[in-house]
Amino acid sequence: MKIVAKTALASVVALALAGCGGAEVKTQVDLETDSHRHAYALGTVLGDEVKSNLEHLASTGITLDNQVVLAALADALNGETQLSEDQVQEAVMELVELSTSLAEAESALAGQRNLEEGLAYQRENAAREGVVVTESGLQYEILVAGEGASPVAEDTVTVHYEGKLIDDTVFDSSYERGEPIAFPLNRVIVGWSEGVQLMNVGSKYRFVIPAELAYGEQQRPGSPIPPNATLIFEVELLEIEAAE
Known part of the structure; x- marks a missing residue:
């Protein structure tokens, strides 16, 4: 969560600037001198960072009054803040805790939705011809049968693969990177370790x-x-390097 990762000082800066992204203010400035360009560049960097924080806060349901934020920024630049340093720190921590709490609640709801949708997808997929469901709940389908050896959990395998969510969003693909990947089977998620051990070299499974x-x-x-x-992988087993 971005805002949680900020130091106290960075959080204060982000809070002070957060409303700028939504303010209907656009001032033309002279950028002919190095000093002005440097100042503008610094403001741009801060503005981009604040925009990211503002978007994060908005995603958790928190909105800030732009006019109050801009007033606080002007006061801070003039050294005339209306809150003490302790009060600023307290308010920032309250904001961090609130955003964290709201984000966690949304994550829990999203997780429950994903779980229910995943279970429905698994039921539908399990009914398809050619799909086998193991005792653990892993589902596999042989797309291409191989005739080579099968790995054990301690072996290192070389594979090509594509990983997708149930809405067909591809989140990882060795095909897109243009090269296969090698890894020990005891260092990956349980579903991968179990599934690849069912394969033969030269085979492709879903x-x-x-x-x-x-x-x-x-x-x-x-x-x-x-x-x-729930994750979907198409995997080609290319090679096995037996454990020593």
Whole structure:
């Protein structure tokens, strides 16, 4: 969560500037001198950072009064703030806690929706011809049968793959990167480890991996995979490097 990651000082700056992005103010300035260009560049960097914070706050349901924010900014630049340093810090922490609480509540609701939609997708997929459901709940379908060896959990495998959400959003693909990837099977999510061990070299499988065999209910920072997401992978097993 961006605002939580800020230092106290950065949070104060972000709070003071947050309303600028929405203010209907546009001033033409002379950018002919180096000093003015440097000042404008600094303002642009701050403005972009504040815009990001403002958008985050808005996504959690928090709106700030632009006029109050602009007044506070002017006061701060003139050294005439109406709140003490302690009061500013207290208000910023309240804002951080509120935004965190609202974001967590929204994440929980989204996770529940994802779980229910994923279960419905799994039921539908399990009814398709050729789909096998293992005891753990992993679903697989053989797209191309291979005749090579099968790996064990300690082996390192080389694969090509594409990962998607149930709405067909591709979140990862070795095909798009143009090269396969190698990894130990005991270092990946449970669904991957179990599924790839079912394969033979030269085969291509389609896996539907329930959330509990993937990343569960946690939202990983920066990840395109939402909480409680059911994942779909098409995997080609190219090579096995046996564990020593």
